[in-house]
Amino acid sequence: MERTGIHELSAAYALDALDPADEQVFEEHLSRCAECREHVAAFHEAAAELGHATPAPAPPPQLRDRILSRVRAQRGANSAPLRPRWAFRATAAAAAVAASAALGLGLWAASLRSQVGDRGQVIALAGAQGSLAVDPDGRATLIVAGLEPAPIDKTYEAWVIEDGKATAAGLFKGGGNPTAVRLTRRVQDGAVVAVTLERAGGVDQPQSDPLFTTREPL
Amino acid sequence: MGRDLAHLSDEALVALVARADDAALAELYDRFGRVAYGLALRVVRDPGLAEDAVQESFLAVWRSAGRFVAERAKASTWILTLVHRRAVDIVRREQPRRADPLDTAPVATAETTEEEAWLRLRRTRVQEALGQLPDKQREAIELAYYGGFTQSELADRLGEPLGTIKSRMFVGLARLRELLVEPGLEEKQWNAQEFTS
Numbered sequence: 001m002e003r004t005g006i007h008e009l010s011a012a013y014a015l016d017a018l019d020p021a022d023e024q025v026f027e028e029h030l031s032r033c034a035e036c037r038e039h040v041a042a043f044h045e046a047a048a049e050l051g052h053a054t055p056a057p058a059p060p061p062q063l064r065d066r067i068l069s070r071v072r073a074q075r076g077a078n079s080a081p082l083r084p085r086w087a088f089r090a091t092a093a094a095a096a097v098a099a100s101a102a103l104g105l106g107l108w109a110a111s112l113r114s115q116v117g118d119r120g121q122v123i124a125l126a127g128a129q130g131s132l133a134v135d136p137d138g139r140a141t142l143i144v145a146g147l148e149p150a151p152i153d154k155t156y157e158a159w160v161i162e163d164g165k166a167t168a169a170g171l172f173k174g175g176g177n178p179t180a181v182r183l184t185r186r187v188q189d190g191a192v193v194a195v196t197l198e199r200a201g202g203v204d205q206p207q208s209d210p211l212f213t214t215r216e217p218l
Numbered sequence: 219m220g221r222d223l224a225h226l227s228d229e230a231l232v233a234l235v236a237r238a239d240d241a242a243l244a245e246l247y248d249r250f251g252r253v254a255y256g257l258a259l260r261v262v263r264d265p266g267l268a269e270d271a272v273q274e275s276f277l278a279v280w281r282s283a284g285r286f287v288a289e290r291a292k293a294s295t296w297i298l299t300l301v302h303r304r305a306v307d308i309v310r311r312e313q314p315r316r317a318d319p320l321d322t323a324p325v326a327t328a329e330t331t332e333e334e335a336w337l338r339l340r341r342t343r344v345q346e347a348l349g350q351l352p353d354k355q356r357e358a359i360e361l362a363y364y365g366g367f368t369q370s371e372l373a374d375r376l377g378e379p380l381g382t383i384k385s386r387m388f389v390g391l392a393r394l395r396e397l398l399v400e401p402g403l404e405e406k407q408w409n410a411q412e413f414t415s
Contacts, residue, residue: 012388014391015391016363017369019370019371043391044295044299046395047391049344049398050394051301051302051363053344054260056257067243067272067276071243122281
């Protein structure tokens with residue numbers, strides 16, 4: 001097991017013990033490092049054993065009923081078709097996004113998703129396979145499958161677009177399967193998130209058309 | 219009604235949940251709800267908040283089961299991972315100044331049924347494995363997992379350099395895994411994962 005530097009954080013990640021800044025860095029790393037994904041999967045297994053080691057009093061019986069009634073209510077809601085309310089140009093998407101990328105969202109992605117919680121949202125992307133997960137406080141994680149690594153002199157740049165204004169929300173290299181990026185800006189209701197390919201180092205305002213965007217505003 | 223799901227594996231149940239089968243979710247809850255609640259209660263140390271954590275986790279299972287199917291992880295690991303994450307989020311939100319979780323661990327209930335005997339056996343096994351770790355490794359892992367402390371909070375609390383805490387956590391958890399997962403099985407899984415990554 002590799003345990004120097006960032007690889008060493010895989011244990012704390014599986015214990016949910018990383019500080020927020022480390023967690024962001026590590027999740028980005030995880031999208032590129034197959035070895036760390038293996039370690040996290042293995043460490044989650046060990047951590048779950050710890051979960052089995054707690055005294056387990058029976059939960060109140062009404063908890064089961066509450067969960068199942070919530071689930072049945074959600075099933076009704078899920079069957080309504082989503083209405084695309086936003087059309088954003090996704091011209092260069094085909095060049096950047098592999099056509100048949102499998103969504104290899106691992107156990108770690110499930111834990112990302114769980115951070116979004118009950119009141120969070122997950123919005124599909126247009127122009128790429130993947131989604132944007134937003135927790136109730138507006139913290140957002142972008143997960144994209146099959147995104148080729150940016151050319152050496154370029155970077156992917158994320159944007160939060162509100163009221164027609166784009167604000168830079170982080171740079172990333174891509175190439176992970178999947179690529180996961182925690183946005184550096186919070187995302188509010190009505191916002192759209194877009195990604196462009198820009199010169200290395202990033203830019204203040206988008207200089208090119210979006211490669212992909214969220215399918216609809218929050 | 220009356221469909222018997224008891225013979226299905228945990229993973230098969232998750233696959234059914236991915237197809238919006240609520241009876242399969244109920245079966246998963248019957249298998250893991252108790253352990254989930256015990257874990258959540260240990261971390262948040264409040265029955266109402268523990269219920270919140272379990273509820274949110276099972277709703278997350280419901281919504282994201284489709285993404286689990288392709289994975290090689292055990293369903294029980296996945297579910298407890300979700301429960302733990304929710305519990306830690308809640309405890310960090312609700313209790314910025316936490317008491318020592320090890321002082322206030324809930325007392326075990328009287329255990330009489332077969333399920334309870336099995337849970338107790340499993341608990342004993344984990345506690346024995348924890349007992350084989352050097353004290354400081356065990357302390358770091360227990361405070362992180364059961365107490366919801368982050369690495370830097372632990373470094374402050376224990377008066378140790380952050381690098382020391384990171385190292386203890388990694389070495390300790392790696393050792394724990396060796397102790398708790400059968401060696402033959404472990405080797406097979408690691409090899410398989412190399413090919414699929």
